[in-house]
Amino acid sequence: MVYAVVRAGGRQEKVEVGTIVTLDRLKAAEGETIELPAVLFVDGDAVTTDAAKLAEVKVTAEVLNDLRGPKIVIQKYKNKTGYKKRQGHRQDLTRVKITGIK
Template sequence: MRAGGRQEKVEVGTIVTMDRVKAGEDGKVQLVPVLLVDGDKITSDAKSLAKVTVTAEVLEDLRGPKIVIQKFKNKTGYKKRQGHRQELTRVKVTGIK
């Protein structure tokens, strides 16, 4: 499945942490499949994957670790310090149909 800018390998029951996603009123979210492996059968073309749906339940919204960004230029007196925390969502895959 595609989660933000990354791809994750999932099964039913897998818990995945991904970029922040808005859940529906029922707390569920639809995810985009990239590749489907069912035993020996592998599906990767877009037309067949359009029929496949991956549903997940949102467990919690959280924030990632603090990242400190520092910029410095020698002999000019330029210093800059900045921080960032990524907004994340933890989801549990409930179905692949």
Template sequence: MRAGGRQEKVEVGTIVTLDRIKADENGNVSLAPVLLVDGDTITHDASALAKVVVTAEVLGDLRGKKIVIQKFKNKTGYKKRQGHRQELTRVKITGIK
């Protein structure tokens, strides 16, 4: 499935951490599949994948590990320090139909 510019390999019951996504009022989200493997059958055709929906239940929102961005230019006195924490969502895959 694809979410947030990345692809994840999932099955029903898998817990995945994604970039922050909004859920509906029931706490569910729909995700786009990239490839479907069902036993010996592999589906990668876009028209066939348009009929497939990956549903997930949102377990909670969280924030990632803090990273520090430092910029420095030699002999000019320029220093800059900045921090960032990515907004994330943890979801549990509930169905692939």
């Protein structure tokens, strides 16, 4: 079993070849190939965490599409003062498919 843990958008994701992952918005066009930095690489029983060896690991992904996450509602309320505030947010996301781990 071959998989890697990659750093993407301030988080770490466990990926294998063929995995579809949703990341924070990337500045890449649809259909473009990107490379993600590996933090951990596992090939069968061999686990690689050394930074020098991880620099040689190439995790490539193809950008499928851009999308937006679900709307979250932020509400603030103070009792007896008449203060209330409502705000919404939708995160910009990119969906990618892992094409290779070498």
